[in-house]
Amino acid sequence: MLLALGAVGLFAAWMVLNVALGPYEGRVYPNVTVLGVDLGGLDPDEAAARLAEVNSEYDSGTLTLRDGDRSWSVPWREMGLHLDIEATVRAAYAIGRADQSYRTLLSIWLAQYPVDPIWALDAEAARTALKELAAEVSTEPLNATLRLEGDDLVAVPGRDGQALDIEATLDRLTLVATHLGPENVVTLAVQPVPPAVSDARPALAQAEEMLSRPLTLTAYDVLTDETLTWSLGHDEMAHWLRVELAEDGSTLQVTADPAAVQATLADLSAALGDGRGFRLDEATEDIVAAFEAGGGTVSLYLTHPQRTYTVQYGDRLTIIAARFGMPPGLIAEANPNVDLNWLSVGQQLTIPSQDVLTPYLPLPAQRIVISIPEQRMRVYENDLLLYDWPVSTGIATSPTYTGIFQVLDKDENAYASQWDLWMPHFIAVYRAGGDVYNGIHALPILSNGQRLWAGLLGSPASYGCIILGIEEAETLFNWAEIGALVIIE
Numbered sequence: 001m002l003l004a005l006g007a008v009g010l011f012a013a014w015m016v017l018n019v020a021l022g023p024y025e026g027r028v029y030p031n032v033t034v035l036g037v038d039l040g041g042l043d044p045d046e047a048a049a050r051l052a053e054v055n056s057e058y059d060s061g062t063l064t065l066r067d068g069d070r071s072w073s074v075p076w077r078e079m080g081l082h083l084d085i086e087a088t089v090r091a092a093y094a095i096g097r098a099d100q101s102y103r104t105l106l107s108i109w110l111a112q113y114p115v116d117p118i119w120a121l122d123a124e125a126a127r128t129a130l131k132e133l134a135a136e137v138s139t140e141p142l143n144a145t146l147r148l149e150g151d152d153l154v155a156v157p158g159r160d161g162q163a164l165d166i167e168a169t170l171d172r173l174t175l176v177a178t179h180l181g182p183e184n185v186v187t188l189a190v191q192p193v194p195p196a197v198s199d200a201r202p203a204l205a206q207a208e209e210m211l212s213r214p215l216t217l218t219a220y221d222v223l224t225d226e227t228l229t230w231s232l233g234h235d236e237m238a239h240w241l242r243v244e245l246a247e248d249g250s251t252l253q254v255t256a257d258p259a260a261v262q263a264t265l266a267d268l269s270a271a272l273g274d275g276r277g278f279r280l281d282e283a284t285e286d287i288v289a290a291f292e293a294g295g296g297t298v299s300l301y302l303t304h305p306q307r308t309y310t311v312q313y314g315d316r317l318t319i320i321a322a323r324f325g326m327p328p329g330l331i332a333e334a335n336p337n338v339d340l341n342w343l344s345v346g347q348q349l350t351i352p353s354q355d356v357l358t359p360y361l362p363l364p365a366q367r368i369v370i371s372i373p374e375q376r377m378r379v380y381e382n383d384l385l386l387y388d389w390p391v392s393t394g395i396a397t398s399p400t401y402t403g404i405f406q407v408l409d410k411d412e413n414a415y416a417s418q419w420d421l422w423m424p425h426f427i428a429v430y431r432a433g434g435d436v437y438n439g440i441h442a443l444p445i446l447s448n449g450q451r452l453w454a455g456l457l458g459s460p461a462s463y464g465c466i467i468l469g470i471e472e473a474e475t476l477f478n479w480a481e482i483g484a485l486v487i488i489e
Contacts, residue, residue: 047089055083064185067190153238158195196249216298220364237291266280325404358406390458395461408482421447426440443457466488
């Protein structure tokens with residue numbers, strides 16, 4: 001009897017539910033919701049229209065894309081995820097029909113029955129979004145290199161980079177697209193990118209060999225007759241090293257970094273004092289070339305600053321020129337707005353740098369010394385006297401200027417248009433002003449063939465040049481090199 005009563009009760013309940021659900025034939029059963037929207041009683045077309053209306057206003061969730069400890073939050077819509085309305089309506093319509101158990105039907109009738117929305121992935125939109133993200137996700141591989149730890153070089157192995165695998169990530173997004181919830185995490189698919197060079201030990205061996213090469217820097221100061229010397233060792237040169245990828249793209253090469261070499265030169269220059277320094281670009285190029293070629297000695301050009309002079313009582317341009325060993329014409333060029341014929345006490349004059357007189361790297365091993373009072377020239381090689389000859393320097397109205405100069409140029413037979421004469425074996429020594437150079441040469445010859453001052457050697461006779469005998473001038477011309485020092489006293 002109890003079984004019969006139970007069966008009757010279940011049948012009655014079933015009949016009630018079927019009577020209650022009867023009006024929902026072809027419609028979504030009551031209390032079925034999607035995204036908080038009640039679709040109960042709506043046919044599939046109505047339910048689709050209702051979801052389309054709500055979907056345009058729906059604030060979708062966020063998709064978290066993760067790569068190790070890094071993550072990016074991207075709205076579903078930006079990742080190409082959108083509500084699949086037709087599939088979602090089919091799922092809502094199937095509630096209570098696919099499973100017509102008493103419990104399911106009763107739960108639908110008594111309370112809201114939420115249905116998870118079904119999402120679809122727009123592959124092209126997702127691919128575009130991932131391409132924009134790729135630059136942040138991808139990392140460049142790091143080639144093996146050398147690192148300076150204190151004063152020691154150590155080899156640092158290469159490290160893989162990574163690249164975002166867009167297609168594999170799309171596959172992962174497709175798998176989770178139909179199961180999205182408030183918070184969703186997708187691990188990005190990445191591929192390792194190996195470095196071109198993974199082992200720096202061969203470069204370390206090359207660097208250590210380079211650092212074992214002795215390198216000496218020298219600079220000669222023409223004003224003080226002083227030779228400065230710096231011996232550079234492992235600790236200084238280790239800071240110069242630069243490790244680069246060789247042209248073959250698979251090995252490292254060690255070179256000197258010009259910027260680091262210039263930094264060393266700046267430190268040396270700061271310790272020189274008196275405003276002296278180096279021609280940095282030229283010095284750097286020479287040092288880098290010597291360092292990479294095996295070391296040795298590098299001669300550097302030592303620069304001198306421009307000077308300022310305050311006119312004193314009794315000063316004249318010639319007195320100031322003699323004091324600084326600077327031809328008056330060059331002082332005049334440096335002070336174009338000053339009337340040098342009318343100097344006043346306290347007036348400021350610019351004195352050009354010594355470098356305008358000695359622009360070439362000096363050759364202190366060759367030295368030509370000219371004594372105006374003695375009217376003699378003495379020629380030295382490595383401080384040993386080679387020649388001692390009589391000369392004729394400039395007359396009082398066109399004097400030879402004193403100072404420290406050098407051989408600037410050589411001409412077998414130069415022409416002086418100002419005096420219409422030829423100057424055999426001409427050695428240019430200094431620019432007197434404009435395009436006029438004074439120098440050393442043999443007894444000059446007028447255009448008519450007459451040789452001047454043949455009997456005057458040992459006494460002033462010229463217009464500023466230093467005159468030698470014919471054989472002596474040829475000997476000096478063949479011996480002297482550009483940059484040889486010329487001291488006129």
